[in-house]
Amino acid sequence: MATIKDIASKTGYSIGTVSRVINNKSDVSEEARTRIEEAIKELDFHPNRNAKMLKQVAPSGIAVIVRGIGNRFLNSIFEKIQTDLIENGENISVRFISETENEVETAMRSVRHTRPKGFIFLGGSLDDFTDYFQEIPVPGVVVTCDVSTLNIDSLSSYSTDDYTAARAAINTLITAGHRNIGVIGGYPTTNLSDNLQRRLKGAKDELEANDLVFETNFNYIPCPFSYEAGYEAANRLLDNCPETTAVFALSDTVGISVMRAAADRGMKIPEDLSVLGFDGIDICNYSIPRLSSMKQDAAHLAKMAVDDILIRVNYQRPAVHETVPYTFVEGESIAPPRAIK
Amino acid sequence: MATIKDIASKTGYSIGTVSRVINNKSDVSEEARTRIEEAIKELDFHPNRNAKMLKQVAPSGIAVIVRGIGNRFLNSIFEKIQTDLIENGENISVRFISETENEVETAMRSVRHTRPKGFIFLGGSLDDFTDYFQEIPVPGVVVTCDVSTLNIDSLSSYSTDDYTAARAAINTLITAGHRNIGVIGGYPTTNLSDNLQRRLKGAKDELEANDLVFETNFNYIPCPFSYEAGYEAANRLLDNCPETTAVFALSDTVGISVMRAAADRGMKIPEDLSVLGFDGIDICNYSIPRLSSMKQDAAHLAKMAVDDILIRVNYQRPAVHETVPYTFVEGESIAPPRAIK
DNA sequence: CTGAAAGCGCTTACAG
DNA sequence: CTGAAAGCGCTTACAG
Numbered sequence: 001m002a003t004i005k006d007i008a009s010k011t012g013y014s015i016g017t018v019s020r021v022i023n024n025k026s027d028v029s030e031e032a033r034t035r036i037e038e039a040i041k042e043l044d045f046h047p048n049r050n051a052k053m054l055k056q057v058a059p060s061g062i063a064v065i066v067r068g069i070g071n072r073f074l075n076s077i078f079e080k081i082q083t084d085l086i087e088n089g090e091n092i093s094v095r096f097i098s099e100t101e102n103e104v105e106t107a108m109r110s111v112r113h114t115r116p117k118g119f120i121f122l123g124g125s126l127d128d129f130t131d132y133f134q135e136i137p138v139p140g141v142v143v144t145c146d147v148s149t150l151n152i153d154s155l156s157s158y159s160t161d162d163y164t165a166a167r168a169a170i171n172t173l174i175t176a177g178h179r180n181i182g183v184i185g186g187y188p189t190t191n192l193s194d195n196l197q198r199r200l201k202g203a204k205d206e207l208e209a210n211d212l213v214f215e216t217n218f219n220y221i222p223c224p225f226s227y228e229a230g231y232e233a234a235n236r237l238l239d240n241c242p243e244t245t246a247v248f249a250l251s252d253t254v255g256i257s258v259m260r261a262a263a264d265r266g267m268k269i270p271e272d273l274s275v276l277g278f279d280g281i282d283i284c285n286y287s288i289p290r291l292s293s294m295k296q297d298a299a300h301l302a303k304m305a306v307d308d309i310l311i312r313v314n315y316q317r318p319a320v321h322e323t324v325p326y327t328f329v330e331g332e333s334i335a336p337p338r339a340i341k
Numbered sequence: 342m343a344t345i346k347d348i349a350s351k352t353g354y355s356i357g358t359v360s361r362v363i364n365n366k367s368d369v370s371e372e373a374r375t376r377i378e379e380a381i382k383e384l385d386f387h388p389n390r391n392a393k394m395l396k397q398v399a400p401s402g403i404a405v406i407v408r409g410i411g412n413r414f415l416n417s418i419f420e421k422i423q424t425d426l427i428e429n430g431e432n433i434s435v436r437f438i439s440e441t442e443n444e445v446e447t448a449m450r451s452v453r454h455t456r457p458k459g460f461i462f463l464g465g466s467l468d469d470f471t472d473y474f475q476e477i478p479v480p481g482v483v484v485t486c487d488v489s490t491l492n493i494d495s496l497s498s499y500s501t502d503d504y505t506a507a508r509a510a511i512n513t514l515i516t517a518g519h520r521n522i523g524v525i526g527g528y529p530t531t532n533l534s535d536n537l538q539r540r541l542k543g544a545k546d547e548l549e550a551n552d553l554v555f556e557t558n559f560n561y562i563p564c565p566f567s568y569e570a571g572y573e574a575a576n577r578l579l580d581n582c583p584e585t586t587a588v589f590a591l592s593d594t595v596g597i598s599v600m601r602a603a604a605d606r607g608m609k610i611p612e613d614l615s616v617l618g619f620d621g622i623d624i625c626n627y628s629i630p631r632l633s634s635m636k637q638d639a640a641h642l643a644k645m646a647v648d649d650i651l652i653r654v655n656y657q658r659p660a661v662h663e664t665v666p667y668t669f670v671e672g673e674s675i676a677p678p679r680a681i682k
Numbered sequence: 683c684t685g686a687a688a689g690c691g692c693t694t695a696c697a698g
Numbered sequence: 699c700t701g702a703a704a705g706c707g708c709t710t711a712c713a714g
Contacts, residue, residue, distance in 0.1 A: 001453065003707060014685045019709060027683055049454050050391040051707035054690045069419075069437075075411045096410075096437045112342065113390045227627040260627040286568040286601040288629045344691060355701045360693060370699055392691035395706045 002043040010039045022047055053114060059138060061091035062309060063116035067103045067123035069096050071225075072253075073279040073296065074122045077143060080302035081120060088310055099123075104132040111136055118313040120305050121145075126194050129155065139312040139319075143305045144296070145195045148321035156312065156319040158304040160296040162195045165326040166202025169248050169276050169294045172328060174210055177336040178246035178274060181212060182237040183220040184230065184258060185250030185278075199250055199278065219244070223254065230257030238265060245273060245337035252277035252284050255291045259333065270335035280329050290331030300324045343384040351380045363388055394455060400479060402432035403650060404457035408444045408464035410437050412566075413594075414620040414637065415463045418484060421643035422461060429651055440464075445473040452477055459654040461646050462486075467535050470496065480653040480660075484646045485637070486536045489662035497653070497660040499645040501637040503536045506667040507543025510589050510617050510635045513669060515551055518677040519587035519615060522553060523578040524561040525571065525599060526591030526619075540591055540619065560585070564595065571598030579606060586614060586678035593618035593625050596632050600674065611676035621670050631672030641665045 004022070008015040013032055020028045021036045039045070062085055068074050078094070085092045093114060097106055103124050110116060119140035126147060133140065133152050141156040148157065173181050183203045186196040204214040214220055219241050223233035230253060238244060238261065249255035255277030262273045269275060269289055277284060280295025301324055311317060345363070349356040354373055361369045362377045380386070403426055409415050419435070426433045434455060438447055444465050451457060460481035467488060474481065474493050482497040489498060514522050524544045527537040545555040555561055560582050564574035571590065575598060579585060590596035596618030603614045610616060610630055618625060621636025642665055652658060 005707080015708080016686075016710085017684060020684090023709080029683055032683080046450070046453065048395070048707050049450075050395040051690090052709075054389070054391040054395060054692085054707080055709040056690090070411075070413065070416045072411065078410075094437070096435070109387075109390075112387060227623050231627065256624075257627050260629060263629050282568050283597075283624075286572065286598050288601060288604050346691080356692080357694085357702075358700060361700090364693080368699055373699080389691050392706090393693075395691080395708085396693040397706090 002045040004045075004047065006043055007036060007039045007045055010043065011035050056115070059115040059117045061093055061114070061116050062118050062120060062313070063107065063110050063114065064092060064094045064120045064122065065103050065106055065110075066094065066096045067099060067101070067121065067125075069098055071123065072281045072283070073251075073298065074144070076281065077122055077298045077302050080299050081122075081143075081306055084302060084306040088306070090310070102128045102132075104128045104136070107136055107140070108132065111138065118309045120309055126150065139309065141305045141308050141312075143301050146198075146321060146323070153319055154312075156305075156308050157321045158301050158308070159195060159323060160301075160326050161323040162198040163202040163205075165278070165294045165296075166199040166248070166250075167206040168326070168328065169278065170203050170206035170210075172292075173246040173248060173274060173276060173334070174206075174212075176246070176274060176334055179212060180241065180243045180245045180337075181207060181219070182241060182244045182247045183207075183214065183250070184233045184237060184247060185223055185225060185254040187222045187224075196250065203248055203250075225251045225253050227253060227257045227260075230254035231261050234258040234261035235265075238262070246334070247273065247275050249275060249277045252279045252281050252291060252293055255293065255333075256283060256287055259287065259289070259291065270333050271338065274334040274337075276334060280327075284329065284331055287331075289333050292331035292333045293329050295327050295329045297324050297326065343386040345386075345388065347384055348377060348380045348386055351384065352376050397456065400456040400458045402434055402455070402457050403459050403461060403654070404448065404451050404455065405433060405435045405461045405463065406444050406447055406451075407435065407437045408440060408442070408462070408466075410439055412464065413622045413624070414592075414639065415485070417622065418463055418639045418643050421640050422463075422484075422647055425643060425647040429647070431651070443469045443473075445469045445477070448477055448481070449473065452479065459650045461650055467491065480650065482646045482649050482653075484642050487539075487662060487664070494660055495653075497646075497649050498662045499642050499649070500536060500664060501642075501667045502664040503539040504543040504546075506619070506635045506637075507540040507589070507591075508547040509667070509669065510619065511544050511547035511551075513633075514587040514589060514615060514617060514675070515547075515553075517587070517615060517675055520553060521582065521584045521586045521678075522548060522560070523582060523585045523588045524548075524555065524591070525574045525578060525588060526564055526566060526595040528563045528565075537591065544589055544591075566592045566594050568594060568598045568601075571595035572602050575599040575602035576606075579603070587675070588614065588616050590616060590618050593620045593622050593632060593634055596634065596674075597624060597628055600628065600630070600632065611674050612679065615675040615678075617675060621668075625670065625672055628672075630674050633672035633674045634670050636668050636670045638665050638667065 004015045004018050007018045021033050118138050121142040124142050124145050139154045146159045207214040221233040221237045223229040247258050258275050259269050267273045277291045277293035280293045284291040284293045345356045348359045362374050459479050462483040465483050465486050480495045487500045548555040562574040562578045564570040588599050599616050608614045618632045618634035621634045625632040625634045
């Protein structure tokens with residue numbers, strides 16, 4: 001494998017000069033640049049990144065960490081962020097990690113080894129940031145999860161107002177005439193700054209504000225966001241509360257499996273059961289029936305995150321925490337309950 | 342950030358000795374090991390991977406390259422491979438790349454920088470391997486794509502027999518009584534070793550063996566594997582051939598959107614239109630109706646790939662190319678055509 | 683504009 | 699069992 005030395009000896013220049021052309025430094029003669037570039041082509045030379053990073057001081061590029069490998073919603077944000085970043089001429093490195101990994105530890109490793117100028121986190125757990133992010137010397141922004149309560153100067157966040165969106169979701173069902181409403185998805189913890197907890201709290205508060213019940217493991221069934229888990233949870237809910245006429249699913253994936261579970265019980269959607277999802281991923285528009293959903297604005301979130309990091313990477317600016325509007329996307333999965341039709 | 346020198350001076354040992362305990366070499370006294378390990382904890386020292394890789398000669402770990410970021414089927418294989426590899430105590434590094442990137446170039450960069458012992462490729466394009474894989478000095482295995490025709494000594498492959506599975510798919514529809522069959526998905530190229538091309542060829546051959554037509558852009562509509570593209574393709578197909586009673590979709594994603602498109606045209610599934618997908622991903626079991634599919638055995642593919650690479654990483658063995666059985670998973674999306682009911 | 687030299691943080695023979 | 703030294707492939711002041 002060709003090294004910088006091979007290029008140097010082949011062209012007769014010193015490795016210092018070769019290094020300068022590799023890194024597009026200005027003080028190199030045209031002739032040197034041309035000859036060295038030719039040699040690089042010829043020998044198929046690629047600088048060893050380890051050696052480069054070992055010595056280089058200036059951080060470069062933006063590191064994106066996506067927490068949730070198969071997560072369609074985060075994937076859709078990622079695709080937009082990638083496009084935006086490339087348009088702005090920034091190098092980008094991505095890591096997809098599973099929900100069980102710690103994104104901030106991943107980031108710390110990244111800082112040590114690849115020295116990015118800044119981070120974008122898609123998804124994330126509040127606790128991970130609380131424990132470690134202070135130690136990371138470059139700015140970051142987290143998307144889909146409000147971290148304003150953490151008060152970390154270098155960490156912005158852009159998220160949907162999950163609490164309000166969830167209240168609106170329940171309200172949509174109530175407005176359609178439903179009084180027997182179930183909730184499925186997520187897991188009950190005490191960390192109320194977590195976005196799923198806000199979603200849950202919103203559902204609870206709106207139900208209770210309307211004198212409706214919200215009881216964990218009765219009409220609220222926690223579950224992970226997979227089809228399988230959602231299906232089981234839906235069955236538990238419908239076993240517990242056979243009079244249920246509407247379900248708010250904390251994610252679209254769960255919403256899809258709720259529809260399936262209902263169908264397997266001979267219920268028609270939306271006539272016998274209304275279902276409302278969350279996120280607004282593409283499958284909503286292709287399921288039968290189409291799944292109504294509280295849609296998070298992925299494109300907007302992506303744009304805010306990119307603009308923010310590109311500025312804060314170059315200028316000292318306080319972190320900002322903003323919320324982007326959600327929209328109710330009407331599908332075909334909500335109708336008034338049979339009784340009042 | 343603490344370096345190996347800090348540990349050395351803190352403990353009074355030389356950096357050589359510190360390096361030995363970091364790498365679990367045998368010839369270190371118990372006392373040295375203990376004291377150095379303590380210091381490592383205390384100073385929160387993490388070896389700089391760039392420096393390590395720069396010098397280290399012995400390759401380590403298995404690199405997995407997944408080509409297709411949001412691909413549910415490849416994701417499901419990946420999850421199993423990850424588990425298998427961890428159980429075997431192997432370090433694993435993953436890269437998710439998009440279909441437009443070249444997986445072999447990614448691998449070459451990886452070799453240069455992280456020196457893995459071997460590669461597992463999930464998905465892939467034959468052409469990329471043809472051009473470059475010879476230059477990679479460690480063994481590899483590609484999953485879902487048969488590369489036996491390439492005759493690269495260091496490259497195994499495990500795949501579904503796409504050709505036969507596709508013939509069986511069409512045959513299933515014919516057996517159900519269909520004569521007006523459409524095909525959707527993939528793209529027609531000339532590279533017949535590509536797995537999608539085999540799938541396509543299988544469909545074509547089986548149709549023609551039964552005196553049925555297969556005509557690109559008439560009853561075969563090529564399209565990328567997204568809901569949106571599948572939906573449009575389905576509409577084109579049904580516009581072209583209104584008498585279609587069954588569709589073979591080259592992926593489940595496309596199958597789902599075919600069902601949606603048909604429903605939007607007022608067709609009932611399976612009464613008016615039978616749909617058969619390919620891959621057997623989890624959504625098949627949660628769609629309404631459940632999507633019948635030619636299922637690839639993800640768990641089996643994963644196990645074969647891991648066993649293969651773990652052996653060939655340690656012993657000189659010829660590459661092997663094997664095919665794992667597919668299974669027809671019956672859902673609720675296939676019925677006889679109305680006419681003969 | 684260019685070269686010579688130091689050094690990034692490690693690993694690895696080589697001595698002892 | 700341990701240390702001293704060379705060197706991995708680069709970048710970066712420093713001279714000139």
